[in-house]
Amino acid sequence: MKGELSQESEVKVGANKVWEVYGGLQLGKIVNDLLPNVVGTVEVVEGDGGVGTVVKLTFPQGTPGPSYMKERFIKVDNETRIKETELIEGGFKELGFLSFRVRLEILEKDAESSIIRSTLEYEVAEEHSANAAFVSTKPFEDMAVFVGKYLAAKKEIEVNVPASKAWEVYGTLKLTKVVAEGLPDALDKIEVLQGDGNAGTVLKLTFPPGNPVFTSYKEKFTIVDHVKKMKEAEVIEGAYLDLGFNLYRIRLEIIEKSAHSCITRATIEYDVKEEAAANASFVSIEPLLNIMKIAANHLLKINNSQISEFVNFTAC
Secondary structure, three states: OEEEEEEEEEEOOOHHHHHHHHOOOHHHHHHHHHOOOOOOEEEEEEOOOOOOOEEEEEOOOOOOOOOEEEEEEEEEEOOOOEEEEEEEEEHHHHHOEEEEEEEEEEEEEEOOEEEEEEEEEEEEOHHHHHHHHHOOOHHHHHHHHHHHHHHHOEEEEEEOOOHHHHHHHHOOOHHHHHHHHHOOOOOOEEEEEEOOOOOOOEEEEEOOOOOOOOOEEEEEEEEEEOOOOEEEEEEEEEHHHHHOEEEEEEEEEEEEEEOOEEEEEEEEEEEEOHHHHHHHHHOOOHHHHHHHHHHHHHHHHHHHHHHHHHHHHHHO
16 A cells, blocks of 8 residues: 655745755754654764765654654755655554655745645555554644744854954853943843853843843853854743743854854754743744844954054054
8 A cells, every 4th residue: 555645834944044954964963952852862873964874763752653763865955955765664664664755845935935845655565554544744744843943043144253253252251241231222231140151150131121021031051162162051040931931042153154254153942831832932033133243243343443453553
């Protein structure tokens, strides 16, 4: 018995950005970081994300049915943004399926949105044909929605300063001073409750009276990686935690583009309780985008000042 199911989801993210996740191994990393208790854990058995790559998905403990599955990437077309995988072990194979293939297509709708199309093709032995009822596109639909939200909560800005100069601000407590001075109407004050700017540092952010959502909250730096130029902070008290969130994390990254320029990237990751799902609407990347813009202006001003001083010095 053969069958085919297909499903499409529109996401408010450009096709190239979506393909960066679906086209390689980044989707597995997202699952491991954010969805291990929902989807499971992904392990790369062999390969680098291209054709021939084999990955193993181990389902969460207590999941009915097979405990794991292995699939092989049989097509990865970066031009047409099409990826195909086939099941090689576990999963539906244990339910009498002779073959199970997934085709993922990322279709451009416009510059700011795209379609994620998931197609499932399968063949099941006649004596196990009743198990075809277990085939569903719902997990792929849910994943598309999640990826769309994940990518929408990520922004990048190119800054014409060296990555090391940008990290001098982003990787230290200088950023708090720059933000406090640049957003006087949005933030009342930022206090350093403990730490020196490295992992373990705790900040308290207080908002001006009349803020419709938050009065204050505390966040903790969980990662400050001076080699990778990456910082992560999690809310540990107030704000999103009071709105039913289990987790609210921001990640700031400085990515070298050339000797004289870099990319500043901000990402929001969150997990909200089912009963408070509507509060996910309070999540917005705009505040972080504003912070990156303020930091970029500060960095350019400092960099231009240093260049002017150097030019004046050499002219003497």
